[in-house]
Amino acid sequence: MNVPLFERAAILGFGLIGSSLARALSENGLVGEIVCGDASQVACDAVIELGLASRATTDLADAVHDADLVVFAVPVGAYAAVGHAIAHNLKAGAIVTDVGSVKESVVQSLQPLLPDYVQLVPGHPLAGTENSGPRSGFAGLFSGRWCVLTPVPGTDPAAIARIRALWEACGSKVEEMDPAHHDRTLAITSHLPHLIAYTIVHTATELEQDMQAEVIKFSASGFRDFTRLAASDPVMWRDIFLSNREGVLEMLQRFTEDLTNLQKAIRRGDGDILHETFTRTRAVRRGIIDARQAEPEALKTGAPRAAS
C-alpha cells in the first residue's frame, strides 16, 4: 500500500474513465477517500453498489466539498457548466485535473472559472474501450498507456508533480505537452480515425437491407475494426469533434485530398500510384512495431484497445 497522494478525491462523472480511475486509485491506495459526483442518480446508485466511492451525489458542488483533488471526467462539452457549478465550493489548495480528449478549448473554458487558490493541471489518459458507464471500468485500463499533461505556464510545479505521480502510480507513462500540440496530434492519431470509422459504419447502414446482413456476416474482413471504434460513446465523441474543430478539419482536409488521389488512380487504372502508396504505408507499421506500440500478429495476446 502506498502513502495516499491525496486525502479526498472527488471524481466528477463515473463513466468508463472516471470509474476506472476510481478503481485504480483505490487498488493502489493513492487516495484516502473517493467521492462520486454524477448528474445521473442511476450512476450514483451503481457507484455505491459497486463500492467505488464512499459517497455519491448528483450535487456536484457538494461532491467537491473539502476535496484536495477534483477530477473532471465528464464529456468535455459539459466542462463549462460543471465548472460554474463547483467553483465556489472548491477547497483552497485543491488541485483540479481532467481526463478530456481535447485540451486547448478545455483549458480556455475551465481556467477562467476557477478561483486563484486552486491549481489546474489538465490531463488526458490515452486509454479507453468501446464501452461506457460505471460498470465498464477496470483498474488496469491505464497500465502501460500514455497520459499527456498540458499545464499552462505559471502552474505550481508541485501540483504538476503530484498529478504525474498519480498517473504513474496507476501504471501510465506520463508526457507533458502544449495543449494546441496535443490537440493536433490527437486529431490525426485518434479523432480522425474515429470520425472515419463512424462514417464507414454509417455508410454501411444505408445500404440495402440484404447487403446489411452480409456486412455483419463478413465483417471480419476489415470492417470489424471500424465498428469497434464506431461503437464508442456518442456524447463524448460529439463533444470531442466540436471542441477540436480546427485540428480535426485540418487533418480531414489532408485525408480527403489523399483519398481523392487514390480514387483517381483507381478510376484511371494507375497501378503504380497505388503500389507506391501502399509500399510507403507498410513502413509506418514497421515503425510502430519497432516502437513497441504494436506487436507482430503472432505475438499478440489481446486486441488493441480503443482510446480517445
Place this chain on the structure above:
Amino acid sequence: MNVPLFERAAILGFGLIGSSLARALSENGLVGEIVCGDASQVACDAVIELGLASRATTDLADAVHDADLVVFAVPVGAYAAVGHAIAHNLKAGAIVTDVGSVKESVVQSLQPLLPDYVQLVPGHPLAGTENSGPRSGFAGLFSGRWCVLTPVPGTDPAAIARIRALWEACGSKVEEMDPAHHDRTLAITSHLPHLIAYTIVHTATELEQDMQAEVIKFSASGFRDFTRLAASDPVMWRDIFLSNREGVLEMLQRFTEDLTNLQKAIRRGDGDILHETFTRTRAVRRGIIDARQAEPEALKTGAPRAAS
C-alpha cells in the same frame, strides 16, 4: 487422418494464403502430394526448406502437370498470364480453383482460357494477416473463417462439392454466392476499409517530421488499427482495387458523401447530427457481437485478423 480428397495438388503462388493452404492440406491429410509453382526461386527454395511441398518449380506449366487440383494463389492481376502459361498442361478432369479477393473479373479473365475438360470453381477464403511470403503462413488461418465460392452456372456440382469439402476440412464455413454480389459485399466490408486505412496512414506520413514521431508514439489511440490494415501486401491490394474498380468506386462515393455531411456538421457546430449518427453506428457493432463475429472487449483472447 482423412482420406485424401485429391491425389496431387498444385498451388501456384506461395504467399501467406498459398503457404497457409499447403500447411492446412498437409496437416489434415487432404491431398496425397503438394507441388509448388512460384515465379520466385527464393520462394521455391523456402518452400522446400520448410517442407511445404514435395517439389517446387518456377515453371508453372510444369507445376500443374498431372495435378487433379490446381489452386491460383497469385495476385489477381497475374491470373491471365498464369492462365495462359498453364492451360495447355492441365490434366483432363482437373479442378481449378483460386483464393482471390475479387471474383467477377477473375472468372471473366480465367474461364475463357481453360480447356473444357477442367472445372473452374472460384473461391475466396476471408482470412489473412498483414504479413506476406511463404514463411508467414500457418495451418489454422482458415479455421472458423468464411470461404465464399462463386461457381458459374453449368459447373459440375461434384467439383463444387469437392472444393467445399476441402475448405470445410480446413475449418472454414463455406457459402456460395454470385460473383458480382461477392464483389460488392467485399467492396464495403474489406476493400473500402483497406483503402481508407492506406489513405490515413499515407496522410500521416506527409505531416511534418516531429509530428510523425508522435503519430507513432501515440498510435494506440485509434490509428494503430489502421496501420495494421495498411501494412497488407501492396501488389495484392493494387490488383484488388484495379479488379474491383466498380464496386470500390461505388462504395467510396457513398462514403465520401457521408463524410462530407459529418464534416459540415463539425464546421457548423451541429452536435445533433453527430450524436444521431454516432448512436446509429453503435447498433451495428451490437449486431456484429450478436452474430458472434466479434466478442466484447473483455472476452477477446486475440486481435482480429486482417482479411482480404
